[in-house]
Amino acid sequence: MADTERKELKVREKQEVAIPAEQTTPGLVFTPAVDIFETEKEITLLADMPGVKADDLTIDLRDNTLTLTADVAPAQGAGEEEILTEYDFGRYYRQFTIGELVNQEKIDAQLKEGVLRLSLPKVEKATPKKIAVKVS
Amino acid sequence: MIYRRLLNVPTWRSRSPLDELLRMRQQMEQLFEEARVPSQRSGAGVFPLINLTEDKDNYYIRAELPGVMAEALDIQATSQNIAISGERRIPPQGEGARYHRREREAGTFSRMIALPGEVNNEKVEAKLENGILTVMVPKAEVTKPKQISVTS
Numbered sequence: 001m002a003d004t005e006r007k008e009l010k011v012r013e014k015q016e017v018a019i020p021a022e023q024t025t026p027g028l029v030f031t032p033a034v035d036i037f038e039t040e041k042e043i044t045l046l047a048d049m050p051g052v053k054a055d056d057l058t059i060d061l062r063d064n065t066l067t068l069t070a071d072v073a074p075a076q077g078a079g080e081e082e083i084l085t086e087y088d089f090g091r092y093y094r095q096f097t098i099g100e101l102v103n104q105e106k107i108d109a110q111l112k113e114g115v116l117r118l119s120l121p122k123v124e125k126a127t128p129k130k131i132a133v134k135v136s
Numbered sequence: 137m138i139y140r141r142l143l144n145v146p147t148w149r150s151r152s153p154l155d156e157l158l159r160m161r162q163q164m165e166q167l168f169e170e171a172r173v174p175s176q177r178s179g180a181g182v183f184p185l186i187n188l189t190e191d192k193d194n195y196y197i198r199a200e201l202p203g204v205m206a207e208a209l210d211i212q213a214t215s216q217n218i219a220i221s222g223e224r225r226i227p228p229q230g231e232g233a234r235y236h237r238r239e240r241e242a243g244t245f246s247r248m249i250a251l252p253g254e255v256n257n258e259k260v261e262a263k264l265e266n267g268i269l270t271v272m273v274p275k276a277e278v279t280k281p282k283q284i285s286v287t288s
């Protein structure tokens with residue numbers, strides 16, 4: 001693990017996406033890079049969404065479909081002129097299908113330093129239980 | 137050009153059909169080159185990607201650095217250059233975590249940005265907000281535009 005963490009970061013262009021629903025406001029749409037991992041109790045999703053404020057983020061879970069949508073307000077001040085533009089910004093959009101049953105009431109979302117951390121606790125039923133085999 | 141002599145074509149360079157073809161090819165290539173430029177970013181290809189803007193008094197450097205802590209950033213300023221380096225760490229999750237997707241990357245980065253004009257490196261301000269780094273670099277007095285009044 002130690003080696004990979006010291007490696008040098010490479011430039012990766014943001015991935016633009018075409019979203020299924022037609023947009024009412026013009027602008028670019030990007031897909032955020034995510035990590036998804038699962039433990040026995042919950043599914044955790046980490047998404048890189050720089051520039052997103054908590055109020056602009058919508059997380060929607062219905063019928064096993066999780067949708068993340070976020071608007072990004074331009075960081076640029078009004079009187080500024082562009083000299084060099086290497087990245088664009090726009091809306092973030094990504095959809096996932098969640099295979100497991102999720103306890104909707106206990107979903108927890110945190111947005112810190114432009115990274116969303118979403119915890120989706122599994123419903124008790126789906127938590128594997130050890131079954132003791134009785135020997136009679 | 138043996139053909140030229142054989143066919144007794146005048147030897148002016150511009151009149152030769154082959155030269156004409158070559159010239160056409162060059163023009164075509166140039167045309168394609170020009171057409172390709174907008175889709176290609178003029179970026180330096182070094183992480184992080186930056187946007188550079190200016191107003192009357194300052195230059196603004198912005199970079200998307202989600203998940204980078206302010207303590208993990210190192211910014212140095214000279215009279216014409218800003219160096220940004222740091223590290224993005226992704227803390228390992230517990231033993232029992234099984235990954236479905238792993239797209240986010242951790243690592244170190246270091247970039248030097250040459251500014252178009254001289255700056256006042258004493259008053260550089262940097263802030264990190266929602267994963268976006270903004271470095272405000274005040275222009276040196278010599279770089280600032282001066283209002284010239286016209287007398288009649």
